[in-house]
Amino acid sequence: MSTTDTDVGGAITLADDELDPFITHTGTRDRLTGPGLPGDGTLLGFGALREHGLRTVADLAGDADKLAEELRDRLVIGALRSLDRDLESIVLDGTTGEVSSTHVLRNPAHLDLSPLAPSLEALLRFAAATEELTLSRGWPGPFGPKAVAEVSDRLSAVFEDGVGGHVPPYWRMAALIRPLARIAGPGEGLVLGLPKRLLDEEFGAGEIMRFEDVDFPPALTHEPTRRFLRETGLPEDGFLFQLDTEVPLPALTEYYADERPDEFSAGLLPAAADRLIRLGYLLEDTSLVVDGVTGAVLAWSEPDLTLRPLNADISTLAFTLWLLHREKSVDAAHGLSGSYEQLAATLTETLATVDPAACDPTPSLPGDDGRRHWPEIFENRAGGTLYA
Incomplete structure (x- = not known):
């Protein structure tokens, strides 16, 4: 994985070959290989991506065999933040670019996704507006x-x-x-x-x-x-x-x-x-x-x-x-x-x-x-x- 200014919490970026085979959505690839994701934020944290690179829900779930088929290749890229702790994992659909949240470590048979944004661009825009105004x-x-x-x-x-x-x-x-x-x-x-x-x-x-x-x-x-x-x-x-x-x-x-x-x-x-x-x-x-x-x-x-x-x-x-x-x-x-x-x-x-x-x-x-x-x-x- 390649990063930019990671020592000072700069943007987190990935190389093209690090996105294969899971991320095919063009806009998502452009974001992750270009400006990247913010190193740290009040609402969104992407430290897991910096530390571990791309990981699927199946990689992290305790009993992946119980996961619904459509969830297994979703990518865990970060977390919603709540003061000093992580609230829920941020999950990316590499095909559509849609972003959701969930508790990945809960019972895989009952893992549900909550929608967050139609794209990483929208997710970052929503978080920036919230931080700026409130x-x-x-x-x-x-x-x-x-x-x-x-x-x-x-x-x-x-x-x-x-x-x-x-x-x-x-x-x-x-x-x-x-x-x-x-x-x-x-x-x-x-x-x-x-x-x-x-x-x-x-x-x-x-x-x-x-x-x-x-x-x-x-x-x-x-x-x-x-x-x-x-x-x-x-x-x-x-x-x-x-x-x-x-x-x-x-x-x-x-x-x-x-x-x-x-x-x-x-x-x-x-x-x-x-x-x-x-x-x-x-x-x-x-x-x-x-x-x-x-x-x-x-x-x-x-x-x-x-x-x-x-x-x-x-x-x-x-x-x-x-x-x-x-x-x-x-x-x-x-x-x-x-x-x-x-x-x-x-x-x-x-x-x-x-x-x-x-x-x-x-x-x-x-x-x-x-x-x-x-x-x-x-x-x-x-x-x-x-x-x-």
């Missing part, structure tokens, strides 16, 4: 509902023009979900400045709880968080988050002392529990707390006595709850959850664009094992989190 918070704006709609329309036009009809699920998600990261621009003292009444319009005005100063314990000194809770508020029932509304917000130490005095001694609580303000719960045994000094939003797990990062602050928590609720509406209209793993990855990537801390597994607290609540919840197909 993946960078460095984009100067605009933000808000109008910006979300405009980006969604632009992406949809690129995809529809490229396939000449029905847009594959992966790119339909890209057009409908990824632009949601543009709903809010930078905030004052918080990561995001959510549009006014965004939560009211999404959840219903009567479903949003706003707090008064009397509800805040002395330990909640982070003024941007106090302001957000007073002026914007949080949904009482965020589907995957239940807000405590019965009593003034307690510090974690006060919550256990007053509500569950026989269950946890102070020595089992996390450090600085007296400044961790309990907002409610994510799961029956997992509290959602905000650091009263820094405004960081954390998850306190009782079963393993571990405090983990959840969101950067109260504004990105609100965005996460809004994103999940919006996804339900989009799925109901477009049936995205039929491609569940792709949808989970798209949700995680969209959240990571806005709030990297919510998805970054790098340990950052004592005892932190790198588990992150939102990506795990998104990926929990058995729990049906993303089904409308």
